[in-house]
Structure formats: C-alpha cells, structure tokens
Amino acid sequence: MKVYFLGTGTSQGIPVIGSTHPVCKSSDPKDKRLRVSVWLSWENTSLIIDCGPDFRQQMLVSGCERVDAILFTHEHADHTAGLDDIRPFNFRQGSIPIYAHPRVIENLKKRFDYVFETENKYPGAPSVETFEVCHELPFSLNDKTIIPINAFHGSLQIFGYRIDDFAYLTDVKTIADEEIEKLKGVKVIVINALRIESHETHFNLEEALDFINKIKPGKTYLTHISHLFGFHEEVQKMLPENVFLAYDNLEINI
Numbered sequence: 001m002k003v004y005f006l007g008t009g010t011s012q013g014i015p016v017i018g019s020t021h022p023v024c025k026s027s028d029p030k031d032k033r034l035r036v037s038v039w040l041s042w043e044n045t046s047l048i049i050d051c052g053p054d055f056r057q058q059m060l061v062s063g064c065e066r067v068d069a070i071l072f073t074h075e076h077a078d079h080t081a082g083l084d085d086i087r088p089f090n091f092r093q094g095s096i097p098i099y100a101h102p103r104v105i106e107n108l109k110k111r112f113d114y115v116f117e118t119e120n121k122y123p124g125a126p127s128v129e130t131f132e133v134c135h136e137l138p139f140s141l142n143d144k145t146i147i148p149i150n151a152f153h154g155s156l157q158i159f160g161y162r163i164d165d166f167a168y169l170t171d172v173k174t175i176a177d178e179e180i181e182k183l184k185g186v187k188v189i190v191i192n193a194l195r196i197e198s199h200e201t202h203f204n205l206e207e208a209l210d211f212i213n214k215i216k217p218g219k220t221y222l223t224h225i226s227h228l229f230g231f232h233e234e235v236q237k238m239l240p241e242n243v244f245l246a247y248d249n250l251e252i253n254i
Contacts, residue, residue, distance in 0.1 A: 001042040001166060003188070005250040006058040008223045009033025010194060010202075011078040013054070016227060023227040030232035030247040035078045036170050036224045038190065039064055040163065045142045049073065049161065049168055055082025061249065066093060069141055071133075072100035073170055074158040075107040083112050086126050095127040099139070099146075101159060102132045133159060135179075149182055151175040154201035162186065166254050170224045172211075173201050180214055188254050189217040190246065192224035205229075212243060221246040 007013075014033040015024035023031055035052035039062060046066045050073055058064075067089045073079055086096055100108070109116045115126045133139070135150035149160035153171040160169030165187040169175075172192055183189065193208035202224065203211065212220050222239075223246045229235055236245045 001040060001164065001254045003166065003252045003254060004039040004041070004062055005223065005246050005248060006037040006039050006062060007034035007052065007054055008225055008246045008248055009035055010224050010226045011035065011076070014225070014227045019227065021227050023231055026231060028232060032248065033225060034058060034248055038168055042144070045144070047071065047141065050079040051082045051086065052078045053081040056085040059085070067096055069097045069099060071146070071161055072098065072104050073160065074101070074153060074156060075104045076171070080108060083108065083115065084126055087124065090127045095129050097129045097131055099131045099133050101157065105130050105132065135159065147182055149175070150179050164254070171201070172203055175211070183215045186215065187218040188221070188252070189215060190221045190223050193222040193229070194224060195226045195228040196230070197228070209240065209243070218242065219244065221252075
C-alpha cells in the first residue's frame with residue numbers, strides 16, 4: 001500500500017495568511033503545509049481520507065487520477081470544504097462513495113445541499129453515494145477491511161481508520177483504552193501533533209509521544225502541524241527514533 005501525504009498542516013495551513021512568524025517565512029518546502037489529508041492506494045484502489053479546501057491543488061500536485069472512495073474523519077471545514085472539487089472525478093468515473101459518521105453526512109447535506117439534491121439536480125454538481133460509519137462495525141472497501149477508530153477532538157467525536165498494518169488518526173485529543181487496543185500491532189501510524197505547547201482540542205507533542213508509546217508501532221509520522229511547532233528540520237532532530245515529522249508530498253510504502 002502506498003501512502004501519500006497530500007497535506008500535513010493545521011486548519012490555517014502554513015504559511016498562515018498575513019503571518020510574519022519565521023516558520024511562515026521559511027524557504028524550506030517542508031515548512032509549507034496544505035490542510036491535512038492523505039491518499040492511500042493499493043492494486044486497483046485509490047482512497048482519500050478527508051477532502052479539505054486544498055483538495056484541487058493536492059490532486060494536481062500528486063497526480064491522482066482516480067478516487068474510488070473518500071473517508072471523512074469529521075465535519076470541520078479543513079477536512080471537508082473541498083467536496084465540490086470532486087467533480088472532475090465524477091465526470092470520468094461517476095458517483096463517488098463517501099464514508100462518514102451519520103452526523104457528518106447530515107452536516108455535509110446542509111453545507112452542500114446541491115450535491116444531495118434528488119430532484120432537479122444541477123447537471124454539473126458533484127455526485128456521491130453515502131455510507132454511514134459506526135465505530136463498532138468494520139467495513140470492506142474492495143479487498144481491504146477498514147476498522148474505524150473512535151476518538152475525540154475536544155468534545156467532538158471523530159474517526160481514525162486502520163487498514164491492515166497502517167492507521168491514520170488526526171485531530172485527536174483523547175482516545176479510550178479500548179480504541180487504542182484496536183491499534184496494537186500496526187507497523188505504521190499517522191497521528192496529529194499540533195505543537196509543543198498544550199492545546200484544548202489537539203495532541204501536543206508530549207501527548208502524541210505518550211500515545212505512540214502505548215501502541216509501539218514500527219514507525220510513526222506526525223501530521224496536522226502548526227507553524228508554532230517550529231522549523232521542520234529542527235523539530236525532526238528532537239524526535240525519538242522511528243518518529244518522523246510528515247511533510248506535504250511525502251510518499252511511503254507499507
């Protein structure tokens with residue numbers, strides 16, 4: 001399975017509009033981060049997790065030519081606002097399945113009502129098929145079993161996903177022990193680490209490392225990164241062995 005990091009930034013991206021912070025002024029490409037998303041592909045399957053406001057740019061840069069399904073972690077705009085830009089895929093391949101918590105699907109129906117119209121739908125509007133995700137029920141996508149991982153982003157319920165020996169979680173602040181058990185044995189995990197300082201709704205570095213220590217994966221990649229974390233090269237030097245700061249357009253194989 002190929003894992004391609006489409007975006008590794010927090011909700012504002014890096015650089016932040018109008019910011020004079022040194023990281024926002026960095027010339028290192030690894031310090032420039034689009035909103036968080038990942039592209040997974042294996043055999044004849046192409047899967048996106050989260051479809052944020054940078055989706056169009058991410059598709060052009062990555063060279064992704066097909067999307068067989070989109071999994072949503074939660075409804076916040078930095079994870080969903082690019083839904084309209086699936087249209088080129090619709091024109092080539094038809095309706096795209098989307099998987100999300102029922103609450104997230106209802107949110108998308110309010111914000112993108114024209115996508116879900118059943119009568120007199122505009123002919124150029126995006127087209128999706130909706131599938132509800134329950135944290136107690138793994139589901140199949142082609143030849144893979146996908147295990148939802150229940151977690152909380154502050155007080156908001158969110159989903160991470162495990163596929164074989166890979167797991168992807170973002171925007172996590174708390175996660176129950178029984179959900180952590182679902183992650184045991186993974187070889188590679190992606191988890192959010194916003195910054196050094198504590199945050200109300202996201203893991204900081206210390207919390208992310210504590211989480212990693214409970215699971216003990218072979219490798220971990222940190223994502224959903226704020227400019228306040230620091231320069232990519234400096235942060236990487238302070239991380240433990242086998243923990244890596246992800247960056248946009250990083251590609252790994254599992």
